[in-house]
Amino acid sequence: MKRAGFTTVSLPVLLLLPQLVIIAVFFYWPTVVALxxxxxLQDPFGFGSTFVGLQxxxxxxxxxxxxxxxxxxxxxxxxxxxxxxxxxxxxxxKADKVLRGARTYRTLLMWVYAVAPPVAGFxxxxxxxxSWGPLTEFFGFFGHDYMVGVNFxxxxxxxxxxxxxxxxxxxxxxxxxxxxxxxxSVREAALIDNRSASGRFWDVTFPLLAPTGFFLLIxxxxxxxxxxxxxxxxxxxxxxxxNPMTLVYKVYVDGFRGNDLGxxxxxxxxxxxxxxxxxxxxxxLIDRRIHYT
Amino acid sequence: MAQVQLNNIGKTYPNGFExxxxxxxxxxxxxxxxxxxxxxxxxxxxxxxxxxxxDITSGELQIAGRVVNNVEPAERDIAMVFQNYALYPHxxxxxxxxxxxxxxxxxxxxxxxxxxxxxxLLNLGDYLDRKPSQLxxxxxxxxxxxxxxxxxxxxxxFDEPLSNLDAKLRNQMRIEIKALQRRLGVTSIYVTHDQVExxxxxxxxxxxxxxxxxxxxTPSEVYHNPASTFVAAFMGAPPMNLFPAKVTDGQxxxxxxxxxxxxxxxxxxxxxxxxDFTLDATGPLSMDVQIIEELGAHRLLHGTLGAHxxxxxxxxxxxxxxxLQRLSVRPDAVCLFNATDGKRL
Ligand SMILES: Nc1ncnc2c1ncn2[C@@H]1O[C@H](COP(=O)(O)OP(=O)(O)OP(=O)(O)O)[C@@H](O)[C@H]1O
Ligand SMILES: [Mg+2]
Numbered sequence: 065m066k067r068a069g070f071t072t073v074s075l076p077v078l079l080l081l082p083q084l085v086i087i088a089v090f091f092y093w094p095t096v097v098a099l100x101x102x103x104x105l106q107d108p109f110g111f112g113s114t115f116v117g118l119q120x121x122x123x124x125x126x127x128x129x130x131x132x133x134x135x136x137x138x139x140x141x142x143x144x145x146x147x148x149x150x151x152x153x154x155x156x157x158k159a160d161k162v163l164r165g166a167r168t169y170r171t172l173l174m175w176v177y178a179v180a181p182p183v184a185g186f187x188x189x190x191x192x193x194x195s196w197g198p199l200t201e202f203f204g205f206f207g208h209d210y211m212v213g214v215n216f217x218x219x220x221x222x223x224x225x226x227x228x229x230x231x232x233x234x235x236x237x238x239x240x241x242x243x244x245x246x247x248x249s250v251r252e253a254a255l256i257d258n259r260s261a262s263g264r265f266w267d268v269t270f271p272l273l274a275p276t277g278f279f280l281l282i283x284x285x286x287x288x289x290x291x292x293x294x295x296x297x298x299x300x301x302x303x304x305x306x307n308p309m310t311l312v313y314k315v316y317v318d319g320f321r322g323n324d325l326g327x328x329x330x331x332x333x334x335x336x337x338x339x340x341x342x343x344x345x346x347x348x349l350i351d352r353r354i355h356y357t
Numbered sequence: 358m359a360q361v362q363l364n365n366i367g368k369t370y371p372n373g374f375e376x377x378x379x380x381x382x383x384x385x386x387x388x389x390x391x392x393x394x395x396x397x398x399x400x401x402x403x404x405x406x407x408x409x410x411x412d413i414t415s416g417e418l419q420i421a422g423r424v425v426n427n428v429e430p431a432e433r434d435i436a437m438v439f440q441n442y443a444l445y446p447h448x449x450x451x452x453x454x455x456x457x458x459x460x461x462x463x464x465x466x467x468x469x470x471x472x473x474x475x476x477x478l479l480n481l482g483d484y485l486d487r488k489p490s491q492l493x494x495x496x497x498x499x500x501x502x503x504x505x506x507x508x509x510x511x512x513x514x515f516d517e518p519l520s521n522l523d524a525k526l527r528n529q530m531r532i533e534i535k536a537l538q539r540r541l542g543v544t545s546i547y548v549t550h551d552q553v554e555x556x557x558x559x560x561x562x563x564x565x566x567x568x569x570x571x572x573x574x575t576p577s578e579v580y581h582n583p584a585s586t587f588v589a590a591f592m593g594a595p596p597m598n599l600f601p602a603k604v605t606d607g608q609x610x611x612x613x614x615x616x617x618x619x620x621x622x623x624x625x626x627x628x629x630x631x632x633d634f635t636l637d638a639t640g641p642l643s644m645d646v647q648i649i650e651e652l653g654a655h656r657l658l659h660g661t662l663g664a665h666x667x668x669x670x671x672x673x674x675x676x677x678x679x680x681l682q683r684l685s686v687r688p689d690a691v692c693l694f695n696a697t698d699g700k701r702l
């Protein structure tokens with residue numbers, strides 16, 4: 065078979081150049097710089113830096129605060145991921161049943177997706193406003209004095225709620241299209257084979273949704289780790305103090321508030337390794353397990 | 358006893374389209390009934406209502422003596438084979454076949470035994486641990502059959518199960534399905550738009566057109582005594598020749614030649630099967646043969662008779678040539694239809 069090809073090397077390189085430059089400037093260069101500065105102790109006022117080897121990392125792992133924030137991040141990510149997926153799945157299954165209304169339903173839910181994370185955080189702040197937030201009043205009914213930014217649990221709850229709310233629509237869209245791509249006749253065959261609706265869901269629908277679900281799981285973990293920055297920032301209102309925060313937010317706080325560029329870089333290197341691990345895990349599993357056709 | 362009974366079953370879709378006009382018929386126990394008709398005539402609609410996959414708008418449906426209008430598909434004691442097989446892609450062949458049994462509380466041991474029996478019957482023994490994606494079209498078709506037969510239901514439903522197979526495999530599976538049905542004796546409704554499948558497989562054929570039943574009868578009745586010009590033209594390949602004819606002096610006249618005695622006055626449509634013509638040098642009819650189609654065992658002569666096109670079927674030991682040929686027809690081979698509504702006279 066004849067294959068179309070380039071006769072010279074320069075043309076393909078030229079065509080790839082813009083993309084390569086973008087990747088190099090915005091991805092690899094910062095990575096290298098971060099990696100490099102994680103081995104240095106930066107003078108807070110910008111007067112040079114000292115090579116300290118792995119000291120930044122050793123300090124981090126020895127720091128009780130870092131470990132506390134890391135465990136909060138794990139809990140936060142698990143909760144956000146679980147509830148975003150579970151709520152979206154329930155909504156998608158319901159929407160799939162009333163196919164006719166699905167379009168309006170889908171559009172309505174999609175709107176939330178268009179909301180930028182800081183705005184989502186801001187909406188959460190308004191909802192939980194100390195003096196007139198509707199959710200604060202709601203909790204007031206049960207005798208709970210809800211205080212965002214003061215009470216650790218209340219703040220964490222607001223962050224989780226806003227993050228879940230923001231992520232449900234994306235998951236919903238994926239789940240719904242996953243559901244609708246299950247052949248109608250396969251569901252009908254199940255209808256004849258199994259009288260129990262929940263049995264059909266767990267035996268047929270859910271396994272067939274697994275590829276979508278797994279993809280979303282990774283997306284959601286990444287989201288809750290990184291993309292919730294804007295929400296955390298608004299809810300915490302730049303007053304980290306005793307408030308809950310995620311690892312990504314701590315990178316920002318230490319680097320730009322605390323001017324500890326070395327420690328902050330070490331933290332971001334750790335997060336990069338985490339993402340790398342997640343990605344490898346994702347590709348491994350997608351290749352291996354969850355593929356039918 | 359009627360295994361399936363439809364009393365004035367009708368279907369109007371939510372968009373207001375009446376896909377099936379109220380229809381009644383019965384299917385006897387063990388009978389293989391084929392629903393045939395052109396695309397969009399409502400065959401699948403009817404079958405899916407029997408299966409319970411589509412709501413019944415009006416009328417009453419009985420399966421094995423029980424009214425099942427509002428009974429869930431899983432409780433109707435039916436099994437269905439779908440056009441695209443509808444296998445569960447994430448389950449092995451073994452699980453696919455056993456799934457319906459598992460949900461009916463059959464013991465693991467009994468399931469294993471029944472699955473093995475079905476697999477043996479369908480030559481699927483070597484594939485039990487494969488996923489559907491690792492099977493050929495014909496094998497998938499067999500798995501779908503297996504899934505239906507392990508259940509030992511009161512009624513089999515087939516919706517064009519062979520239409521995704523190539524011609525050779527289709528002929529083979531046609532015979533296999535028919536033989537299997539004979540052997541198991543399970544009442545069956547089989548939907549197809551292929552009249553050859555209908556003729557070869559059916560105990561009884563139901564010919565449908567535009568949401569109505571045109572005729573119910575054995576393959577031979579439907580072929581030799583079509584109830585309408587629609588059936589005459591739909592069944593048979595090539596179909597029945599239809600000519601507008603006039604009645605004069607009690608005789609049906611094709612052009613100026615009398616064909617047979619007429620039961621009515623005025624205009625009629627005369628139908629003659631291609632094989633009911635004979636080439637006969639002294640025959641009364643004159644055909645202008647334009648194309649001869651060689652089909653091995655026989656030939657088809659295409660041409661015109663007066664102003665109308667006509668197809669004549671002759672065996673290959675009769676020599677034929679293009680140009681004018683004389684034909685004769687037995688008077689009892691002519692079917693007469695009402696010229697306005699196409700109904701049989
Ligand atoms: N959900 C629906 N809503 C409205 N009309 C429908 C619906 N499903 C089918 N129809 C219409 O009902 C008629 C009969 O459809 P049906 O699927 O029964 O045809 P069929 O005889 O099985 O045809 P084919 O041989 O092409 O499968 C068609 O005209 C179709 O357009
Ligand atoms: Mg159909």
